[in-house]
Amino acid sequence: MNDKSLVQQLEKKDEKALIALVERYSAYFSTIVRNIANGSLNSSDIEEITADVFIRLWNCSTKLRFNDLRSYIAAIARNLTIDRLRAKHFTLPIDEIEYGDGTDIEYETEHRMLAGELKQIISEMDPRSWDFL
Numbered sequence: 001m002n003d004k005s006l007v008q009q010l011e012k013k014d015e016k017a018l019i020a021l022v023e024r025y026s027a028y029f030s031t032i033v034r035n036i037a038n039g040s041l042n043s044s045d046i047e048e049i050t051a052d053v054f055i056r057l058w059n060c061s062t063k064l065r066f067n068d069l070r071s072y073i074a075a076i077a078r079n080l081t082i083d084r085l086r087a088k089h090f091t092l093p094i095d096e097i098e099y100g101d102g103t104d105i106e107y108e109t110e111h112r113m114l115a116g117e118l119k120q121i122i123s124e125m126d127p128r129s130w131d132f133l
Helices: 002-013 017-038 043-059 067-085 103-122 127-132
Strands: none
Touching: 002 067, 002 127, 017 067, 017 103, 043 067
16 A cells, blocks of 8 residues: 555545554654664654654544655654653754754754855856866
8 A cells, every 4th residue: 555545545534544554654753763863862762752653643644645655754843852852951053953854954954054155156257267167
């Protein structure tokens, strides 16, 4: 069963759809939680957060709109993990937080800033100088 049909079944509060999602995604979301926690949470905390992700998904299942279920649930996992770390008074420097797909936020931000500056410099150049680029 694909994600779209699982979401449709989940909207109807079909427990089999939830079980299928747990089987499909629990390892992936545990990895997200583990990566964000960066050793600050023990395995029972990670398991609990992973379970909370699916509980949250079940509780809001009638409000789901299918776009990208995996990314949506990954965002839930990320937010619950950060909430747990805050509750335990841990903080993560922004350079250590990664998106669920492994993207480094600090790198992405710096890359976008530099690209913007480069575009600005090029736009201010004499068009005849563009040949050198």
